[in-house]
Each structure stands twice: as structure tokens, then as C-alpha cells.
Amino acid sequence: MANxxxxxxxxxxxxxxxxxxxxxxxxELGVPLTDGYNGDLTSRQNGxxxxxMVKKMIEQQEKQMxxx
Numbered sequence: 050m051a052n053x054x055x056x057x058x059x060x061x062x063x064x065x066x067x068x069x070x071x072x073x074x075x076x077e078l079g080v081p082l083t084d085g086y087n088g089d090l091t092s093r094q095n096g097x098x099x100x101x102m103v104k105k106m107i108e109q110q111e112k113q114m115x116x117x
Contacts, residue, residue: 074102 058064075082078101080094087095 070102070105071098074098074105077101 058067072082075098078097080098
């Protein structure tokens with residue numbers, strides 16, 4: 050297996066949209082995510098952003114699959 054970074058987007062063209070989505074979710078959750086250094090955030094804060102992003106993406110995909 051090739052040595053690949055897990056942070057690489059499967060569709061590089063989507064990187065900008067994913068970054069924007071990440072900041073929108075962080076704002077909704079009250080997590081003070083910045084474009085610079087975020088080492089002062091807890092694992093819980095960062096995990097909540099990622100987890101909520103996945104939840105919202107799954108909900109959107111389910112709606113599309115249901116034809117809504």
C-alpha cells in the first residue's frame with residue numbers, strides 16, 4: 050500500500066467547499082476554529098466539528114437518495 054496522507058481529499062476540486070463547510074459547522078457549534086493555528090482547541094472540539102460534518106453529509110446524501 051502506498052504511503053498516503055489521510056488528509057488528502059479524494060476529489061481535490063472539492064477542497065475549497067469542504068474548508069468552507071468546516072468553518073460553517075465550527076461556527077454553528079461555537080468552536081473558535083481559525084484559519085491559522087488551532088493547537089489550543091481540544092480534541093473534543095475538533096472531533097465535534099468532524100463528527101457533525103459527517104452527520105450533515107450523510108443526511109444530505111440520504112435526502113438525495115430518497116429523491117428529495
